[in-house]
Amino acid sequence: MAPMILVGTRKGLFLLHGDADRRSWTVDEPLLDGWEIYHAVQDPRDGSLYAAGNNPVYGATVHRSTDNGKTWTRGEGLGLPEDHELKLEKAWHVEPGRASEPGRVWFGGAPGVLFRSDDSGENWENVENVLDHPTREKWNPGAGGMCTHSIQLDPADENRMYIGISAAGVFRSEDGGETFTAANKGTAADFYPDDPFPEVGQCVHKLLLHAGQEGRLWQQNHCGVYRTDDYGENWERLEGNGLPSAFGFPLALDHTRPDVAFVIPEDKVFAPDVGGGNRVTTDGRLRVFRTDDGGKSWEDSSNGLPDRAWVEVLREGMASDTETPAGIYFGTKSGSVFVSPTTGDDWIEAAGFLPAILSVETGEWQ
Amino acid sequence: MAVTVLLPALLATEAGGANAFEVDGETLGDALRELPIRDLLFDERGELRGLVNVYVDRQDMRMRDGLDTSLDGASEIRIVAAIAGG
Numbered sequence: 081m082a083p084m085i086l087v088g089t090r091k092g093l094f095l096l097h098g099d100a101d102r103r104s105w106t107v108d109e110p111l112l113d114g115w116e117i118y119h120a121v122q123d124p125r126d127g128s129l130y131a132a133g134n135n136p137v138y139g140a141t142v143h144r145s146t147d148n149g150k151t152w153t154r155g156e157g158l159g160l161p162e163d164h165e166l167k168l169e170k171a172w173h174v175e176p177g178r179a180s181e182p183g184r185v186w187f188g189g190a191p192g193v194l195f196r197s198d199d200s201g202e203n204w205e206n207v208e209n210v211l212d213h214p215t216r217e218k219w220n221p222g223a224g225g226m227c228t229h230s231i232q233l234d235p236a237d238e239n240r241m242y243i244g245i246s247a248a249g250v251f252r253s254e255d256g257g258e259t260f261t262a263a264n265k266g267t268a269a270d271f272y273p274d275d276p277f278p279e280v281g282q283c284v285h286k287l288l289l290h291a292g293q294e295g296r297l298w299q300q301n302h303c304g305v306y307r308t309d310d311y312g313e314n315w316e317r318l319e320g321n322g323l324p325s326a327f328g329f330p331l332a333l334d335h336t337r338p339d340v341a342f343v344i345p346e347d348k349v350f351a352p353d354v355g356g357g358n359r360v361t362t363d364g365r366l367r368v369f370r371t372d373d374g375g376k377s378w379e380d381s382s383n384g385l386p387d388r389a390w391v392e393v394l395r396e397g398m399a400s401d402t403e404t405p406a407g408i409y410f411g412t413k414s415g416s417v418f419v420s421p422t423t424g425d426d427w428i429e430a431a432g433f434l435p436a437i438l439s440v441e442t443g444e445w446q
Numbered sequence: 447m448a449v450t451v452l453l454p455a456l457l458a459t460e461a462g463g464a465n466a467f468e469v470d471g472e473t474l475g476d477a478l479r480e481l482p483i484r485d486l487l488f489d490e491r492g493e494l495r496g497l498v499n500v501y502v503d504r505q506d507m508r509m510r511d512g513l514d515t516s517l518d519g520a521s522e523i524r525i526v527a528a529i530a531g532g
Binding site for chain 1: 455456457459460485486487489490492495497498527528
């Protein structure tokens, strides 16, 4: 099977096929014309593709394909309860369930909502505890809306999972996704000077769990980069040690090494200043920063990337694969896809002149 | 009485490739809810999405009785997406 990149764009889904070295890529014709693909992912359990799509006229939906994108189906019931004051606004993220949970798929959307399917997306059920969470009145939408953009399943415990909502924060479930409690201790909300460490309201931009070390997660937040080693009970801020800015959106991990992480800084801010004023790569340079020591230090890991570049990489715009060494991938809003087959040691441009890239994920061409 | 519903390209793709359907219904709302892409036309409250325009025999439904427009004697329903986005 050949490596594949799923690139969600403002103008549909693109699949890129790579050679074994992951240095030469071809771009297929776009799929799902007319849909803005906020996120697309391949289900490792059966190879099927899921795409979270939005259309300004026809709303938000999730498409599924079992034939590499030739045909697509939509599920039923992807909406909030008829009598609720909120309505589904956007589709943001699809997360396939564990290998031990055939058919289970999770879906995150705006306004800060979570759905579960137990039949591969044919039917969806709203998670009531998230929709009517006791802290919801303290949540506020970020610039992209109040989106559930990160869904992370703990491989060590089938009852434990995490979600990230902007700007509500990180929430953990210990009962299989029925109820969620806030897990934001130590993460700052510098945009609330009167209460910079609230229980909820943090603007998490991307949340990733590392399966290789139980209890470890990373997050790129509006206000810094963080790591936890105790299931989100406490978060440690990881800046002032090589990163040129606390602000950024994407995040990627190396599946073989829990201490390795990648971020792409934007703006040029450190606490107590708040980023997000310009949302463009720091100093007009497209730079990936890598830590090899759990965030104690960060180094510029941008060999092969264009030096002068004012670009944006969105929260879903960075990914890693499951090869060894791990490949790292990201896409820009200006339509370029960059790949590092060497875990950040060097980069190549895999594709350019695509529509604005909203998401990047990796998979295998079946 | 059967009425022909004409779909724009995106909805035709979502409906499996067919851009015309013969449906029955006493009212426009009844007919639209028979379509396989009804979830794209109506939100979770059953309200027609705001940027979906519908014409019955070339007349905007809003100039008639909206979704309650009678299909008695009608022959064609055309769905048109409002110009939106960028």
